[in-house]
Amino acid sequence: MSDAEDERHQLKLKLVRGFSANVPHNKALGMRILEITQGEALFMLPYDEKLVGNPDTGVLHGGAITALLDGASGAAVFAALTDFVPIATLDLRIDYLRPAEPGQAVHARATCYKLARDVAFTRAVAYHEDPNDPIAHSVGTFMLSTPTVRT
Amino acid sequence: MSLVERLTAAKQAHDFQALVDLIPYAKFLGLSAALEGDELITTMRYGEHLIGNPALPALHGGTLGALLESAAIFQLLWNADTIVLPKTITLTVDYLRSGAPVDTHARGIVTRHGRRVTNVRMEAWQTDRGTPVATAHAIFLVMRS
Numbered sequence: 001m002s003d004a005e006d007e008r009h010q011l012k013l014k015l016v017r018g019f020s021a022n023v024p025h026n027k028a029l030g031m032r033i034l035e036i037t038q039g040e041a042l043f044m045l046p047y048d049e050k051l052v053g054n055p056d057t058g059v060l061h062g063g064a065i066t067a068l069l070d071g072a073s074g075a076a077v078f079a080a081l082t083d084f085v086p087i088a089t090l091d092l093r094i095d096y097l098r099p100a101e102p103g104q105a106v107h108a109r110a111t112c113y114k115l116a117r118d119v120a121f122t123r124a125v126a127y128h129e130d131p132n133d134p135i136a137h138s139v140g141t142f143m144l145s146t147p148t149v150r151t
Numbered sequence: 152m153s154l155v156e157r158l159t160a161a162k163q164a165h166d167f168q169a170l171v172d173l174i175p176y177a178k179f180l181g182l183s184a185a186l187e188g189d190e191l192i193t194t195m196r197y198g199e200h201l202i203g204n205p206a207l208p209a210l211h212g213g214t215l216g217a218l219l220e221s222a223a224i225f226q227l228l229w230n231a232d233t234i235v236l237p238k239t240i241t242l243t244v245d246y247l248r249s250g251a252p253v254d255t256h257a258r259g260i261v262t263r264h265g266r267r268v269t270n271v272r273m274e275a276w277q278t279d280r281g282t283p284v285a286t287a288h289a290i291f292l293v294m295r296s
Contacts, residue, residue, distance in 0.1 A: 024201075024205060025213065027200075028201075050175050050176070050179045052176060053175075055175065056154040061177075063176055063213065063218075067212075069213075071211070090246060091246065092212065092216065093241065093242070094242045
């Protein structure tokens with residue numbers, strides 16, 4: 001990669017980071033973007049009592065994990081694209097492997113593992129500290145829009 | 152009172168909203184649930200904090216997923232003979248169109264109610280019930296504790 005290309009590449013990753021950080025729902029959840037690299041995103045959701053699904057146990061609601069995985073997966077697609085084009089989630093499947101521990105932050109690492117002409121494919125894992133001890137796993141597909149041609 | 156006891160009380164009183172209000176995350180999303188005829192409809196009141204794409208603007212996919220999952224759980228709590236909080240095993244959401252910045256409604260239909268596992272399909276719509284914004288299906292563990 002030439003210096004100019006590398007600079008453009010870094011700028012794109014920075015844009016993805018800024019874009020994800022400004023999504024109102026990501027902000028409302030308290031999501032933090034820890035890392036954006038080529039085709040990958042690492043998000044973190046700090047524990048917050050307002051996101052609890054079961055007040056008896058203090059375990060986070062599955063919906064908060066869904067939003068985290070969806071957000072990280074979308075960012076991974078943006079991070080894989082050469083040009084910034086709008087994307088739309090087609091589907092997202094989430095397997096809940098075990099309950100999140102109350103009081104602990106949840107990380108989500110998403111990868112865009114295939115970028116086809118019209119569709120991007122992602123997988124993501126949610127975990128506390130150890131990615132090999134996952135809380136949830138997801139696979140998703142995203143439609144890539146072509147940029148609107150203005151005449 | 153434990154959550155299960157409070158759920159039982161809310162169910163006996165036919166006060167479904169009391170049940171929804173017990174769940175902090177449901178409050179954060181702005182969920183409410185009410186019987187319309189025989190159907191339990193869960194509604195997510197529009198708020199700016201639900202936006203995922205400010206340019207369109209459109210709802211965050213995660214909020215629709217959470218609404219659909221909640222609609223299924225509320226339906227199961229409403230239907231079940233014994234109240235246990237169902238545990239989601241897997242959830243698949245199909246996003247059909249972008250969610251406009253308005254209230255969104257959802258319902259869950261139990262397709263199979265087994266002894267340990269139950270299957271539910273869900274749909275979410277906004278102004279027109281005939282054109283859903285998202286559909287989903289989920290499998291829940293409902294094993295009696």
